[in-house]
Amino acid sequence: xxxxxxxxxxxxxxVRLLCALLGVPVExxxxxxxxxxxxxxxxxxxxxxxxxxxLEDNGVTLRDSQAILIYIARKWGGDTWLPADAVxxxxxxxxxxVAENEIARGPGDARLHDKFGRAVDIDVARxxxxxxxxxxxxxxxxxxxxxxGHPTIAxxxxxxxxxxxxxxxVTLERYPAVQAWINRIKxxxxxxxxxxx
Amino acid sequence: xxxxxxxxxxxxxxVRLLCALLGVPVExxxxxxxxxxxxxxxxxxxxxxxxxxxLEDNGVTLRDSQAILIYIARKWGGDTWLPADAVxxxxxxxxxxVAENEIARGPGDARLHDKFGRAVDIDVARxxxxxxxxxxxxxxxxxxxxxxGHPTIAxxxxxxxxxxxxxxxVTLERYPAVQAWINRIKxxxxxxxxxxx
Numbered sequence: 001x002x003x004x005x006x007x008x009x010x011x012x013x014x015v016r017l018l019c020a021l022l023g024v025p026v027e028x029x030x031x032x033x034x035x036x037x038x039x040x041x042x043x044x045x046x047x048x049x050x051x052x053x054x055l056e057d058n059g060v061t062l063r064d065s066q067a068i069l070i071y072i073a074r075k076w077g078g079d080t081w082l083p084a085d086a087v088x089x090x091x092x093x094x095x096x097x098v099a100e101n102e103i104a105r106g107p108g109d110a111r112l113h114d115k116f117g118r119a120v121d122i123d124v125a126r127x128x129x130x131x132x133x134x135x136x137x138x139x140x141x142x143x144x145x146x147x148x149g150h151p152t153i154a155x156x157x158x159x160x161x162x163x164x165x166x167x168x169x170v171t172l173e174r175y176p177a178v179q180a181w182i183n184r185i186k187x188x189x190x191x192x193x194x195x196x197x
Numbered sequence: 198x199x200x201x202x203x204x205x206x207x208x209x210x211x212v213r214l215l216c217a218l219l220g221v222p223v224e225x226x227x228x229x230x231x232x233x234x235x236x237x238x239x240x241x242x243x244x245x246x247x248x249x250x251x252l253e254d255n256g257v258t259l260r261d262s263q264a265i266l267i268y269i270a271r272k273w274g275g276d277t278w279l280p281a282d283a284v285x286x287x288x289x290x291x292x293x294x295v296a297e298n299e300i301a302r303g304p305g306d307a308r309l310h311d312k313f314g315r316a317v318d319i320d321v322a323r324x325x326x327x328x329x330x331x332x333x334x335x336x337x338x339x340x341x342x343x344x345x346g347h348p349t350i351a352x353x354x355x356x357x358x359x360x361x362x363x364x365x366x367v368t369l370e371r372y373p374a375v376q377a378w379i380n381r382i383k384x385x386x387x388x389x390x391x392x393x394x
Contacts, residue, residue, distance in 0.1 A: 070286055135245045
């Protein structure tokens with residue numbers, strides 16, 4: 001497998017993290033995002049949405065970090081990281097959608113503003129972040145892992161931008177259950193961190 | 198199955214549509230969204246994110262329209278609407294993520310602004326809509342269906358807010374392949390429309 005990567009992207013990190021946890025080798029190709037390499041050929045032929053990560057494996061090209069987690073979990077993770085029965089699959093997917101939507105528009109956007117100078121309504125992003133964190137904290141006070149009784153790609157998809165939310169001016173002080181959940185993930189065998197974590 | 202529904206929501210419609218296409222009976226409970234019923238108990242116990250649709254089935258409660266499509270497709274759709282092998286599952290998931298992210302932030306937000314008076318940067322939403330539609334049109338000029346060689350929940354998830362994008366001031370004039378794709382979906386056996394379509 002070949003991963004088109006940017007070290008400071010939480011979306012790329014979650015792919016690297018799942019590979020590390022599963023012990024799956026992945027060839028990393030770093031992209032020059034500040035230089036706009038992702039917006040030019042040949043990357044736009046890999047992903048018309050001009051984003052990273054992109055994964056190539058056996059002639060298949062996949063975009064979107066959540067979809068890539070699904071692929072790796074189904075191919076290499078047995079039935080642990082993404083069980084295939086209807087209830088488990090949908091329960092995990094609920095949280096993949098939170099990663100794609102609420103986390104991206106909350107802590108993700110706040111960090112894009114503070115760290116990369118992106119044009120974002122920072123007050124709205126931080127307000128969304130805290131609304132989300134309150135929901136997650138209540139959920140994690142009653143559940144050790146987000147989706148099922150054990151770690152799944154739901155946890156891998158949601159953790160990165162929460163764990164580095166301080167880079168967008170969002171503190172986790174008021175969310176002890178979220179902090180405890182991040183620490184549980186950090187203790188998983190073969191865990192690797194990302195810059196800022 | 199019981200669906201907590203709002204007739205004008207494209208996210209609720211996509212669930213009703215998949216049930217119709219599969220011939221699966223679903224009990225519809227209409228929610229009073231203008232009256233804020235979704236933001237009060239007992240709905241916040243069903244979904245802490247205070248959104249619709251929510252699906253209840255056999256003691257399982259699911260939120261998020263994309264996750265609900267996954268559940269129904271895996272439970273009732275055989276291997277047609279969401280094949281379970283790693284490549285197919287991830288290929289469909291890529292487009293579920295487009296429904297959750299780019300479609301919601303583009304044509305979805307533009308319609309929220311124009312039709313429901315929601316505070317949205319309308320110029321940004323319409324610009325995102327056209328950037329997305331250009332990508333989808335190029336993809337659909339080469340592919341009959343979004344993800345695989347036949348209709349899947351990728352098409353069901355992405356179509357609604359594209360087909361009613363005129364309600365947000367976004368016209369499909371410049372996107373003939375998108376228009377042809379919508380018409381192919383409308384010709385599927387047992388298709389049902391939504392208001393505005």
